[in-house]
Amino acid sequence: MDTKETHVAPERRSRTARTVGRITVTVVVTAALLVLVLRFLPVPGLGDLFGSRTHDRTGPAVLKSLRDLSRFEGAAGDYQVVVDLEHDAPFLPDGIRGTRTLYVGAGSVSAYVEMGGLGQQAVTVDADRTSASLRLPHAKLGAAALDPARSYAVSKQRGLLDRLGDFFSDNPSGEQAVQKVAVQRIGEAAKASGLEQRAERNTAAVLEGMLHSLGFTSVTVTFA
Incomplete structure (x- = not known):
């Protein structure tokens, strides 16, 4: 029995491979164009076909601790700072290794008088209960707290190596560094704005009003 073997010419195999490649590229390009069209020119009934959805599977908050406070907050200030933070490598261009982030940080700081x-x-009252003197500690500044609703990154520039690092990182493009700088600058601004002195004046006014309502005619509040 004669056996016939079929041989495909190399030219024919090459043409077939090119044809398959063209078809694949055409399908990919068509799919990409379809996604763009549906994204920016939504078709009724198909507008959400390639859209994104948010699933909130967050559990309830768990109470970790309770603290009793004995302080009076006499003043609070809102602050905003623009952080321009850059990290680079001495011997590599910024396009290869380096990051620069422009970040707007908004937060608040409160000043309080500790009375615990x-x-x-600390309290002196005369025999007639008409005069009272209070000696309180100086006001202190609380920790600066960023407001996530009003804080945001304006721009981020990253080198190639940093982008690759973000790809394999558990926290890509983290903003901890710029947030830390923002908190520090807001705290410095609170110290320079006289917030502590304002808290002492407000605390003294509140205590004087309370004692006057109790019948004291002379009330003196000092801070030391």
């Missing part, structure tokens, strides 16, 4: 440690010597 006051002893009997």
Whole structure:
């Protein structure tokens, strides 16, 4: 019995491969164009076909601790800072290794007077209960707190190596560094704005009003 073998010419195989390649590229390009069309020119009934959805599977918050506060917050300030933070490598161009982030940080700082440690010597009342003197500690600044609703990154520039690092990182494009700088600058601004002195004036005014309502005609509040 004779056996016939079929041989495909190399030219024919090459043409077939090119044809398959063209078809594949055409399908990919067509799909990409279809996604763009549906994204920017939504068709009724198909507008959400390639859209994104958000699934909130967050569990309830768990109470970790409770603290009793004995402070009076006499003043608070809102601050905003524009952070321009850049990291680069000495011997590599910025396009290869380096990051630069422009970040707008908005937050608040409060000033308070701690009254939990006051002893009997802090309050002096005369025999007629018409005059009272209070000696309080100086006001202190609380920790600066960023407001995530009003803080945002304006721009981010990253080199090639940094982009690759973000690809394999658990926290790509983290903003901890710029947030830390923003908190520091907001705290410095609070110190320079006289927030502590304002808190002391407001605290003294509140205590004087309370004691006057109790019948005291002379009230003196000092901070030391």
